[in-house]
Amino acid sequence: MRHISTVSSSGTPTTHIFTSSRALCPGQCSGSRSCCLLVFRFSLSLNTLLFARWLTAAVVFALRVLCFLSRTDVATVTPWLAPVVWEGTFEPELLDGVYRQKNVSIAVTVFAVGKYIRFLKDFLETAEQHFFVGFKVHVYVFTDRPAELPKVEMAAGRQLTVHPVPAAKRWQEISARRMEMIQRLIEETLLPGTDFIFCLDVDSKFHGRWGAESLGSLVAVVHPGYYKTERGGFPYERRPASRAYMAPGLGDFYYCGGAFGGDLHEVRLLAKTCRENFEADAKEGIEAAWQEESHLNRYMWLNKPSKVLSPEFLWQDFKPREREIHVVRFSGVVKNYAEIRPN
Numbered sequence: 083m084r085h086i087s088t089v090s091s092s093g094t095p096t097t098h099i100f101t102s103s104r105a106l107c108p109g110q111c112s113g114s115r116s117c118c119l120l121v122f123r124f125s126l127s128l129n130t131l132l133f134a135r136w137l138t139a140a141v142v143f144a145l146r147v148l149c150f151l152s153r154t155d156v157a158t159v160t161p162w163l164a165p166v167v168w169e170g171t172f173e174p175e176l177l178d179g180v181y182r183q184k185n186v187s188i189a190v191t192v193f194a195v196g197k198y199i200r201f202l203k204d205f206l207e208t209a210e211q212h213f214f215v216g217f218k219v220h221v222y223v224f225t226d227r228p229a230e231l232p233k234v235e236m237a238a239g240r241q242l243t244v245h246p247v248p249a250a251k252r253w254q255e256i257s258a259r260r261m262e263m264i265q266r267l268i269e270e271t272l273l274p275g276t277d278f279i280f281c282l283d284v285d286s287k288f289h290g291r292w293g294a295e296s297l298g299s300l301v302a303v304v305h306p307g308y309y310k311t312e313r314g315g316f317p318y319e320r321r322p323a324s325r326a327y328m329a330p331g332l333g334d335f336y337y338c339g340g341a342f343g344g345d346l347h348e349v350r351l352l353a354k355t356c357r358e359n360f361e362a363d364a365k366e367g368i369e370a371a372w373q374e375e376s377h378l379n380r381y382m383w384l385n386k387p388s389k390v391l392s393p394e395f396l397w398q399d400f401k402p403r404e405r406e407i408h409v410v411r412f413s414g415v416v417k418n419y420a421e422i423r424p425n
């Protein structure tokens with residue numbers, strides 16, 4: 083037996099198999115022809131099997147190398163050496179295994195105020211299929227319509243909590259007030275105990291895997307509308323009077339307000355800073371061009387994210403699929419703004 087496997091590992095199967103079974107014969111079966119044939123057949127099938135396995139492993143390895151090399155079409159690392167996560171730049175099972183071993187828990191915040199409650203069912207159902215499947219996930223829904231909460235069955239280890247919030251007259255207010263509530267949730271409920279948090283827009287659905295590849299201390303998502311735009315074309319707040327101001331020539335990426343995350347300390351600091359700056363601006367009668375998204379962009383310029391997620395992590399349904407986008411993981415649905423927003 084030992085002899086057979088030594089031969090197979092040489093990698094040249096047929097000739098060696100024959101030699102090997104012959105070599106086994108004299109000492110072990112006293113030259114009996116039938117025994118010799120049996121050993122030969124056994125060794126042939128064993129070696130064929132081992133060779134097939136070796137070949138499969140070699141092909142899989144080659145494909146993986148090719149796959150990694152093929153992402154030369156996009157930037158996969160920032161100038162401050164944070165990874166930019168695209169399909170083909172990571173091993174999903176390996177990453178999930180690393181974090182599952184640590185038994186990490188993930189909180190998600192989602193706001194469904196006014197008519198936006200209608201998006202919640204699809205958001206929750208698709209999250210069950212794609213978002214951190216097999217992990218401890220706790221979804222925190224902020225809504226003024228708790229009675230209209232959809233019934234969605236959640237897998238073991240996953241749960242949902244509703245936080246009632248007041249209705250609002252302006253959508254800008256709802257969008258911006260999220261920072262305050264995220265800060266409070268972290269301080270009053272999540273610390274200590276939860277490891278990571280993601281803050282997501284509700285008017286979106288998951289279409290593909292979103293897992294441990296997204297974890298990091300401070301995580302931003304590149305906005306799908308601006309990932310090919312020069313920094314001069316980013317819709318940053320351009321009025322120096324605002325605390326979200328970005329001078330011409332500054333900026334790394336344009337990040338979206340609809341998805342960001344990280345560990346609790348980093349996200350608490352981000353939410354607190356954006357909220358304070360938003361409120362200080364408001365006292366002076368100024369509202370940044372894209373509310374909290376503008377403040378988030380300013381924050382991420384000064385505090386570089388440790389991980390940047392590609393627009394695979396927040397696409398928009400109305401946008402035609404682009405060549406670089408191999409997988410759409412999460413995408414905003416098409417909606418009628420005039421009909422759905424309070425103003």
Ligand SMILES: CC(=O)N[C@H]1[C@@H](OP(=O)(O)OP(=O)(O)OC[C@H]2O[C@@H](n3ccc(=O)[nH]c3=O)[C@H](O)[C@@H]2O)O[C@H](CO)[C@H](O)[C@@H]1O
Nearest residue numbers: 193194195196198253257283284285338339340372373375
């Ligand atoms: C994809 C993306 O990055 N979207 C951002 C973008 O526009 P969007 O057009 O995606 O903004 P939006 O209308 O989805 O509003 C943002 C979020 O606020 C909540 N909401 C809003 C209105 C309302 O009546 N009820 C309610 O619950 C809801 O969770 C929604 O998903 O610009 C906004 C600027 O403020 C936010 O930064 C959004 O996150």
Ligand SMILES: [Mn+2]
Nearest residue numbers: 283285340414
């Ligand atoms: Mn949205």
